[in-house]
Amino acid sequence: MTNAHHSPALATPVRRPVNLSRRGVLGGALGAFVLGVTLPGGPLRAQGAAATITPGTRVRAFLDIRPDGTVRFRSPFIEGGQGIFTAMAQIVGEELDSDPARFEVEGAPPGPDYLLIGGMRFTGGSMSVRMSYETMRRLGASARVMLLQAAAARLSVPVATLTTEPGRVVHAASGRTLAYGDLAAAAAALPVPRDPPLKAPADFRWIGKPVPRIDVRDKATGRARYAIDLTVDGMLHAAVQHAPRLGMEPGPMANEAEVRRMPGVHSVHTLPGAVAVVASSWWRARRAVETLSVSWTQAKPGTAHAMPADFSSDGHRARLMAASGDGVAYESDGDVAAGLRGAARVVEATYDAPHLAHGQLEPPSALARWNADGTLELWCPNQAPEMFQTAAASVAGIAPDKVILHSPMLGGFFGRHFLYQTANPFPQAIRLSKAVGRPVKVIWSREEEFLRDALRPMGVARFRAGLDAHGLPVALSAVAVGEGATGRWFGRPPNGVDSSAVEGIAGKPYAIPHRRVGQIHIDDPAIIGFWRSVGHSMNDFFYETFFDEMADAGGQDPYELRHRLLANSPRHRNLLEAVADLAGGWRRGPYTHADGSRRARGVAMASPFGSEVATMAELSLRGRTLRVHHLWVAVDPGSVVNPAIVEAQIRSAAALGLSATLVEGVVYSGGVPQARNFDAYPVLPPDRMARVHVRIVESGAKMGGIGEPGLPGVPPAVANALASLTGQHVRSLPLSRAGFV
Amino acid sequence: MDLTINGVTQRVEVEPDTPLLWVLRDTLGMTGTKYGCGAAQCGACTVLVDGQAVRSCVTPVESVASAAIHTIEAVETDPVGRKVVAAWVEQQVPQCGYCQSGQVLTATALLKQTPNPTDGDIAAAMVNLCRCGTYEAIATAVRKAAGA
Ligand code: FES
Ligand code: FES
Numbered sequence: 001m002t003n004a005h006h007s008p009a010l011a012t013p014v015r016r017p018v019n020l021s022r023r024g025v026l027g028g029a030l031g032a033f034v035l036g037v038t039l040p041g042g043p044l045r046a047q048g049a050a051a052t053i054t055p056g057t058r059v060r061a062f063l064d065i066r067p068d069g070t071v072r073f074r075s076p077f078i079e080g081g082q083g084i085f086t087a088m089a090q091i092v093g094e095e096l097d098s099d100p101a102r103f104e105v106e107g108a109p110p111g112p113d114y115l116l117i118g119g120m121r122f123t124g125g126s127m128s129v130r131m132s133y134e135t136m137r138r139l140g141a142s143a144r145v146m147l148l149q150a151a152a153a154r155l156s157v158p159v160a161t162l163t164t165e166p167g168r169v170v171h172a173a174s175g176r177t178l179a180y181g182d183l184a185a186a187a188a189a190l191p192v193p194r195d196p197p198l199k200a201p202a203d204f205r206w207i208g209k210p211v212p213r214i215d216v217r218d219k220a221t222g223r224a225r226y227a228i229d230l231t232v233d234g235m236l237h238a239a240v241q242h243a244p245r246l247g248m249e250p251g252p253m254a255n256e257a258e259v260r261r262m263p264g265v266h267s268v269h270t271l272p273g274a275v276a277v278v279a280s281s282w283w284r285a286r287r288a289v290e291t292l293s294v295s296w297t298q299a300k301p302g303t304a305h306a307m308p309a310d311f312s313s314d315g316h317r318a319r320l321m322a323a324s325g326d327g328v329a330y331e332s333d334g335d336v337a338a339g340l341r342g343a344a345r346v347v348e349a350t351y352d353a354p355h356l357a358h359g360q361l362e363p364p365s366a367l368a369r370w371n372a373d374g375t376l377e378l379w380c381p382n383q384a385p386e387m388f389q390t391a392a393a394s395v396a397g398i399a400p401d402k403v404i405l406h407s408p409m410l411g412g413f414f415g416r417h418f419l420y421q422t423a424n425p426f427p428q429a430i431r432l433s434k435a436v437g438r439p440v441k442v443i444w445s446r447e448e449e450f451l452r453d454a455l456r457p458m459g460v461a462r463f464r465a466g467l468d469a470h471g472l473p474v475a476l477s478a479v480a481v482g483e484g485a486t487g488r489w490f491g492r493p494p495n496g497v498d499s500s501a502v503e504g505i506a507g508k509p510y511a512i513p514h515r516r517v518g519q520i521h522i523d524d525p526a527i528i529g530f531w532r533s534v535g536h537s538m539n540d541f542f543y544e545t546f547f548d549e550m551a552d553a554g555g556q557d558p559y560e561l562r563h564r565l566l567a568n569s570p571r572h573r574n575l576l577e578a579v580a581d582l583a584g585g586w587r588r589g590p591y592t593h594a595d596g597s598r599r600a601r602g603v604a605m606a607s608p609f610g611s612e613v614a615t616m617a618e619l620s621l622r623g624r625t626l627r628v629h630h631l632w633v634a635v636d637p638g639s640v641v642n643p644a645i646v647e648a649q650i651r652s653a654a655a656l657g658l659s660a661t662l663v664e665g666v667v668y669s670g671g672v673p674q675a676r677n678f679d680a681y682p683v684l685p686p687d688r689m690a691r692v693h694v695r696i697v698e699s700g701a702k703m704g705g706i707g708e709p710g711l712p713g714v715p716p717a718v719a720n721a722l723a724s725l726t727g728q729h730v731r732s733l734p735l736s737r738a739g740f741v
Numbered sequence: 742m743d744l745t746i747n748g749v750t751q752r753v754e755v756e757p758d759t760p761l762l763w764v765l766r767d768t769l770g771m772t773g774t775k776y777g778c779g780a781a782q783c784g785a786c787t788v789l790v791d792g793q794a795v796r797s798c799v800t801p802v803e804s805v806a807s808a809a810i811h812t813i814e815a816v817e818t819d820p821v822g823r824k825v826v827a828a829w830v831e832q833q834v835p836q837c838g839y840c841q842s843g844q845v846l847t848a849t850a851l852l853k854q855t856p857n858p859t860d861g862d863i864a865a866a867m868v869n870l871c872r873c874g875t876y877e878a879i880a881t882a883v884r885k886a887a888g889a
Contacts, residue, residue, distance in 0.1 A: 281767035282763060412839055652875070655876065659874075
């Protein structure tokens with residue numbers, strides 16, 4: 001997700017706590033609210049009492065303090081490796097005055113209390129902390145005030161005479177202390193205060209500190225439980241075989257009777273676009289379903305997103321490349337046509353990037369159970385509980401309040417677990433569970449996952465730059481061709497441009513007098529989705545690599561040219577200098593390193609998700625063997641909650657960026673993806689990882705995102721370094737396709 | 742057939758060519774061992790078989806019927822495993838965590854065989870995929886565990 005065209009709807013108003021603590025709408029009753037998501041950009045409408053709930057204010061919807069003082073916290077955001085559970089514990093714990101290490105955090109159920117992203121909820125767009133920071137601080141502070149008030153009543157002293165230290169209320173005058181765990185029940189009965197005092201940042205004990213992550217030990221000992229690990233009593237296992245091309249439907253199964261007799265098989269089913277076997281173990285189900293010989297019928301004409309039998313990556317790329325014209329203007333400054341006409345020299349180049357798979361290591365799964373009371377219980381990986389609840393209700397044919405949705409920890413996501421219709425297994429689990437009258441867990445094999453993942457779109461960008469007599473750019477025209485993920489799933493502005501198709505080409509800070517960014521929309525025949533850093537994942541590669549072509553054409557050093565064009569953008573210029581400093585200075589090369597290798601460096605800037613990033617790469621080449629030795633990343637997210645988590649996220653994003661740069665690309669031919677596992681779709685292995693060096697610059701600007709911003713600078717920094725070494729600009733990713741291995 | 746897992750022998754009724762991974766996960770309910778690819782590509786399913794790191798997704802259960810199998814559930818009962826886990830916590834290695842059962846056991850197997858590995862030994866042994874890119878932290882943690 002991105003700051004898309006509906007970004008105004010995503011602005012977080014400052015929320016004041018309201019007293020709803022006595023309405024008795026917690027626990028099971030929460031499910032009584034009927035939620036309807038109106039998209040794009042519309043507010044989520046909650047009916048009944050829910051309409052009066054201000055998200056992020058009702059302390060009891062979030063917090064239980066147990067008698068032993070541990071804090072159970074229901075997080076509005078889902079943990080998938082980005083450290084959000086720890087960040088929430090830090091933010092709330094800071095104001096509550098409770099050690100984050102004493103928090104047990106879980107994903108919150110669907111409900112109006114948790115709609116903290118402008119009236120909606122999802123975990124994405126690098127938004128979680130920045131959108132909820134003030135609200136979560138206030139929540140923790142409210143809870144602390146309630147504890148203080150309960151203690152004042154218990155001790156019969158004025159509340160003003162009390163203070164707190166982690167986990168307890170202190171009456172300094174008498175030396176008496178009361179543990180939070182002993183006060184929690186009394187405190188919970190009190191009204192939520194209106195304006196709890198917040199700590200001064202100078203007094204922060206945990207915010208801004210590298211607090212250890214609360215889930216690391218469980219993850220190092222196999223105790224962390226993901227959706228794929230869950231079981232319930234009486235559960236059966238299911239495996240599926242999808243139609244080779246989306247839109248085809250299962251016809252007769254020649255060997256169905258034989259498959260029914262395979263060990264452990266309970267039953268064989270047809271589903272929309274798939275067949276399934278339900279069995280006593282997943283392995284038996286899988287073996288049986290893959291033995292089924294299914295004749296698939298062709299997609300009916302008009303089937304939405306039916307995959308054409310002749311679809312190929314090469315064909316689609318050629319189609320995007322062939323699109324002519326300047327497209328719909330998204331961003332414009334000066335007069336680019338006049339600027340190009342008046343230029344001493346014009347540089348042109350066209351770039352492209354392939355579809356990408358998420359490749360999160362946990363394959364998708366879903367566990368469904370129909371309960372005796374008519375409710376449907378669902379456990380499935382998801383980044384947007386309310387949207388999944390609504391969608392599950394419609395598959396099940398019941399009201400949303402009858403769907404009890406659990407949102408387990410995610411074994412990686414990178415955008416994989418949004419609602420993508422054909423890319424989520426939960427509808428299959430719901431139907432199979434209904435059909436067999438028992439709980440069913442569906443797991444997609446890795447092969448099925450590669451067949452049905454929602455891919456990062458393919459994209460092409462055409463650039464024309466006009467240089468003056470000194471080789472300095474005076475005009476830049478960019479046209480992005482393709483389709484953006486935000487537009488696909490949340491609607492495109494009529495006659496407008498989906499910002500996720502141009503972000504990273506648009507919004508660049510360089511002072512070039514005549515600029516225009518246009519977009520030509522061409523439907524992507526694949527199911528596309530959000531992939532870590534969304535449009536930035538390719539658009540910054542396009543722009544920043546073309547920048548170096550432009551610099552070379554004008555005889556300019558690429559670092560110096562950036563520095564010069566950022567003269568009026570002190571935040572960016574600082575960051576560029578910071579990354580050079582981190583790298584021990586800018587030197588483009590090629591130069592000979594102490595180990596004898598010929599090395600060069602490349603640099604790139606990016607402005608993703610409210611943060612600013614400058615990236616530098618150093619690499620060497622031996623023959624066609626490319627080695628990225630170092631990545632230096634300077635990131636300015638304004639301010640940070642946990643520098644250790646920020647650094648880990650930058651490293652993680654850099655690794656994924658490097659993977660996309662070097663080796664990744666989905667290839668379709670004849671309407672089917674050629675790779676169905678990691679053997680044919682390589683992802684970055686350990687021996688191709690670079691050393692990543694991170695510098696966090698806290699400029700004090702508005703807080704930006706962290707999960708994605710480390711990625712976009714990596715592909716162009718590496719490609720630019722490669723061009724420094726070879727003199728050739730590679731205009732297409734991954735570099736392995738240009739023969740660099 | 743009988744399997745000896747984490748020192749306990751138990752009887753399982755499965756087809757002999759069932760991958761060990763699914764016997765662990767579905768038959769025995771030991772879900773610490775993860776399914777990532779099913780094709781010996783990622784290492785998420787790594788367990789120890791007679792002390793060797795083995796990819797259980799492609800290991801027919803009949804082939805390990807007389808072996809000592811150790812899984813992540815028992816990693817801290819082994820002194821080397823305990824050191825590895827401690828280093829993993831100290832270095833804050835995991836992100837999503839999904840690959841980490843396999844990473845921890847692979848590191849444990851390495852250090853049991855090569856208590857003082859060179860960087861080359863570490864690179865040669867620690868080949869499991871991590872989509873979250875925790876590779877640098879993994880290598881650092883292995884070095885720390887070796888030194889501990
Ligand atoms: S699941 Fe066994 S190697 Fe990937
Ligand atoms: S920590 Fe997520 S795959 Fe390794």
